[in-house]
Amino acid sequence: MNDTNDPSDLFPSGLHRLDMIPATQATDLLASFQCGQDVLDGWLATRAATAEKLGMARTFLLIGPDRKLDGYFCLSSATLMRDRLRRAAERQGMPGHVPAILLGRLAVAETLHGQGIGSILLAHALEQACRAAHGPAAAAMILVHPIDAAASRFYAKFDFRPLSGSEPAEGIEPAMYLPITTAAKLVMLFRQ
Numbered sequence: 001m002n003d004t005n006d007p008s009d010l011f012p013s014g015l016h017r018l019d020m021i022p023a024t025q026a027t028d029l030l031a032s033f034q035c036g037q038d039v040l041d042g043w044l045a046t047r048a049a050t051a052e053k054l055g056m057a058r059t060f061l062l063i064g065p066d067r068k069l070d071g072y073f074c075l076s077s078a079t080l081m082r083d084r085l086r087r088a089a090e091r092q093g094m095p096g097h098v099p100a101i102l103l104g105r106l107a108v109a110e111t112l113h114g115q116g117i118g119s120i121l122l123a124h125a126l127e128q129a130c131r132a133a134h135g136p137a138a139a140a141m142i143l144v145h146p147i148d149a150a151a152s153r154f155y156a157k158f159d160f161r162p163l164s165g166s167e168p169a170e171g172i173e174p175a176m177y178l179p180i181t182t183a184a185k186l187v188m189l190f191r192q
């Protein structure tokens with residue numbers, strides 16, 4: 001882990017650390033994670049290491065004080081259609097395919113839900129997305145695909161909005177987005 005990923009200043013306890021996925025294939029750490037959504041647990045256990053190796057997704061692990069895995073998120077690159085952005089100001093000057101960072105998955109261990117860890121983990125994800133977007137390969141938006149209605153409500157608390165034209169269909173939540181500029185402001189708020 002390098003210092004720039006050190007979340008001790010975002011986690012008041014200073015006891016958590018953010019780590020990259022181990023180079024070795026699925027370890028016990030990954031296989032034992034349970035967030036209450038089998039799809040997210042299964043992806044971490046069986047796909048995350050390969051996704052990392054193939055350059056498809058970068059996975060960040062939240063290691064707790066007892067060295068257990070308390071949460072994770074992953075990021076990759078994506079595009080979204082300019083016409084799906086809700087505000088004229090967001091569409092202004094954008095190409096048809098708007099460069100974005102995909103927050104592909106974010107999950108907290110089920111035993112720790114409701115303690116604010118998801119919010120702080122999201123703050124870290126936004127911070128990493130902002131870093132990526134302000135790096136050599138630019139991006140203007142953050143995109144998420146909420147797994148269910150509860151996940152949509154969670155993201156909506158942080159100003160993510162559904163893409164325009166994606167009405168809720170049975171069992172499928174609309175994708176949501178957040179401008180990088182808004183994400184940067186949210187990260188600043190978390191740091192205050």
Ligand SMILES: CC(C)(COP(=O)(O)OP(=O)(O)OC[C@H]1O[C@@H](n2cnc3c(N)ncnc32)[C@H](O)[C@@H]1OP(=O)(O)O)[C@@H](O)C(=O)NCCC(=O)NCCS
Binds near residue numbers: 105108149153157
């Ligand atoms: C969604 C998830 C990450 C939230 O983590 P958490 O640590 O429980 O969330 P927090 O305690 O930080 O709560 C943050 C806010 O979101 C709200 N929230 C959390 N989970 C929620 C849910 N399932 N439905 C609606 N609101 C929710 C909380 O009430 C809180 O709002 P408040 O500040 O107004 O009280 C966690 O429930 C989880 O891992 N779920 C399974 C995986 C998942 O659904 N991931 C979503 C991305 S696909």
